[in-house]
Amino acid sequence: xxxxxxxxxxxxDAPRTIALVDDDRNILTTxxxxxxxxxFATRLYNDGDTALKALLDNPPDLAVCDIKMPxxxxxxxxxxxxxxxxxxxxxxxxxxxEADEALGLSMGADxxxxxPFSHRLLVARxxxxxRRSDIVRREAEAEESQDAEPLPDPIRRGRLVMDPARHxxxxxxxxxxxxxxxxxxxxxxxxxxxxxxxxNALMDAAYHDDVFxxxxxxxxxxxxxxxxxRAVDGSFGAIETLYGAGYSFADE
Numbered sequence: 001x002x003x004x005x006x007x008x009x010x011x012x013d014a015p016r017t018i019a020l021v022d023d024d025r026n027i028l029t030t031x032x033x034x035x036x037x038x039x040f041a042t043r044l045y046n047d048g049d050t051a052l053k054a055l056l057d058n059p060p061d062l063a064v065c066d067i068k069m070p071x072x073x074x075x076x077x078x079x080x081x082x083x084x085x086x087x088x089x090x091x092x093x094x095x096x097x098e099a100d101e102a103l104g105l106s107m108g109a110d111x112x113x114x115x116p117f118s119h120r121l122l123v124a125r126x127x128x129x130x131r132r133s134d135i136v137r138r139e140a141e142a143e144e145s146q147d148a149e150p151l152p153d154p155i156r157r158g159r160l161v162m163d164p165a166r167h168x169x170x171x172x173x174x175x176x177x178x179x180x181x182x183x184x185x186x187x188x189x190x191x192x193x194x195x196x197x198x199x200n201a202l203m204d205a206a207y208h209d210d211v212f213x214x215x216x217x218x219x220x221x222x223x224x225x226x227x228x229x230r231a232v233d234g235s236f237g238a239i240e241t242l243y244g245a246g247y248s249f250a251d252e
Contacts (some may be wrong), residue, residue: 016040017060017061018062018063018064019051019060019062020032020045021048021063021064021065021069022046022092023047032044034122034123047069048069048073049072052081055085056081056085060087061088061130062087062089063089065077065078065089065092066091066092067094074092078108082107086177088110088129088130088133088180090110090125090129091109091111091112092113092115094114105220106223108179108224110181111217113125129181132206152165157190158238158251160238162183162186162187164187167180167183171232172232176228176231177228182225182228185221185222185225186239186249187205188201189202189239194248194250195248196245198245199247201246202247203218222239
């Protein structure tokens with residue numbers, strides 16, 4: 001099962017580190033400069049094989065990864081990474097790579113951006129995902145502190161148990177490993193079982209309001225959630241679709 005998000009070993013005020021994985025050196029250079037201008041530290045890799053070892057041995061805070069690369073493409077890199085890590089990953093895709101986008105999200109990518117893209121959009125997406133990742137980290141740190149306030153109780157909905165403080169989810173006592181984005185979407189549904197949540201409402205729950213996310217991204221996250229739960233229970237059907245309206249959680 002994938003590990004929890006790694007704790008930061010650097011000082012709290014140290015710059016966040018973003019790994020860039022792309023075989024296009026121009027993209028690596030221009031994106032790196034844009035991120036450094038925003039206060040990020042960057043590490044650059046021009047193939048997936050080299051990047052995989054580095055991402056596991058010395059995890060950054062987030063990785064931005066191209067899908068189309070020689071030696072090891074982004075999808076294979078993500079597949080291997082997800083065997084051992086929940087490191088946040090944003091995919092860079094071409095506009096005609098819809099199938100790859102859906103596959104990448106189903107495999108555990110946190111978001112995708114189609115080329116060509118603005119650096120401003122990429123920076124906004126990175127900041128949004130880091131904010132969500134920080135929720136998990138802060139709650140873990142609070143749990144370890146003797147002076148911390150009492151942690152919130154787990155959310156229990158039938159066979160589902162969600163523990164926000166530990167970023168842990170079980171279904172019928174079987175663990176289900178979720179990314180931060182998946183967790184927040186599921187939490188939004190489970191908090192009010194039976195209530196239909198529009199895609200916009202789920203976007204608000206999982207993404208900061210300065211980041212645009214289209215309907216296809218939310219639908220892909222829902223498909224991925226269903227796939228993960230069906231891996232532990234083939235009859236899972238608690239996430240229901242009301243076509244034209246949105247999604248709801250059935251409290252079984």
